[in-house]
Amino acid sequence: MTTRKIIVGYDRSADAMNAARWALDEAERTGAPVELFYAFEWPVWTPSAPFIPAGAVWPDGETERVIQEGLQEALAEIRRTHPAVPCTLQTADGNAALMLVQRSADAGLVVLGSRGHSAVLNMLGNVGVAVTAHAHCPVVVVRGRPAADASVAVGFDGSPAAEAALAFAAEQATARGVALRVVQAFKPAGATGAVQVEDSRRLEELAARWQAKFPQLALRAEAVAEHPAIALTKAGSTAQLLVVGSRGRGPLKGMLLGSVSQHLLRNSECSIAVVHDTAA
Structure with missing residues (x-):
């Protein structure tokens, strides 16, 4: 922190x-x-x-x-x-x-x-x-006035910016003494619209790695077959802070956040943190 x-x-x-x-x-x-x-x-x-x-x-x-x-x-x-x-x-x-x-x-x-x-x-x-x-x-x-014990939620997509967002979210959740919810949205696979087994396995491995870094943290990872904007808007409805990553390229010439981040900034019910991949 x-x-x-x-x-x-x-x-x-x-x-x-x-x-x-x-x-x-x-x-x-x-x-x-x-x-x-x-x-x-x-x-x-x-x-x-x-x-x-x-x-x-x-x-x-x-x-x-x-x-x-x-x-x-x-x-x-x-x-x-x-x-x-x-x-x-x-x-x-x-x-x-x-x-x-x-x-x-x-x-x-x-x-x-x-x-x-x-x-x-x-x-x-x-x-x-x-x-x-x-x-x-x-x-x-x-934005909003959520309960003090509400969780911190973070969107993850495997990018370096998402890794930075996850680190920020884990620190915030630990400092506040609340649970961390990691949400990764995938395009539905097959006729059933389910998340692929391999995608779920990789997310479980990610959760285990971060749980080892923050052993005192109550961490839950969810792979969902849904558009990221919809999935993260739902996650924000019960969270006190929703964390997303953004690369934010270039000088101050336009809105370079991407559609998901812009949607969440307009529609999230809770406070939202945008974290950049500063190493990039």
Whole structure:
């Protein structure tokens, strides 16, 4: 479990405050410091003629003062509720998604709310999609209020990114003292739609290997004949955290998560962690 800095993308929304609470609880378990990061994304005028310079609508002094006061109040409340957690506030002018991706290179974890003030794509903001796709560390999108004893679930497909996700999930489940559920979805074989024996055997071997690494962990592996998006959405309905892997290639140019990860980010009932294969 990393003790590197946990960065919370904070925009003063209720969802962002939920993300901060999740990060603070995580920091209490691990001893990691927490940073609240707020980006001033000031809108600009768009002139009709391309040769006319665009002037900023903001920042005006009063607006910035109100925002800064709100951030300081949030920081004071955090220090009251989690006095043992080192917590700082960082603000910057610029694109929130791009700056969070850049700052993630020096972080152990980035934590985001499920919606925030820039709600698009159903239940996930555009900042969340971009950061989960391109961050240099795991990203957790916080959603729901599951029971404290609910399991951690992880999707596995045999890829290096899935191995990284499984390691992250095992650490999370161990730290929380809950069960770990490993779900691998296969294309149905034959007329019966059953999972092939060889696929089940390989998953059992995987479970045995990870059980040896975490002997105190209650680990259950399931091979299911179902589309991965459907199988993992079901797993998330009873979990407190759903973990998936993603490679997230290239600079910040688009949404490169893949269909399964994007589906889960939009539809999962619980918090979801996206873990990258950093070795790749």
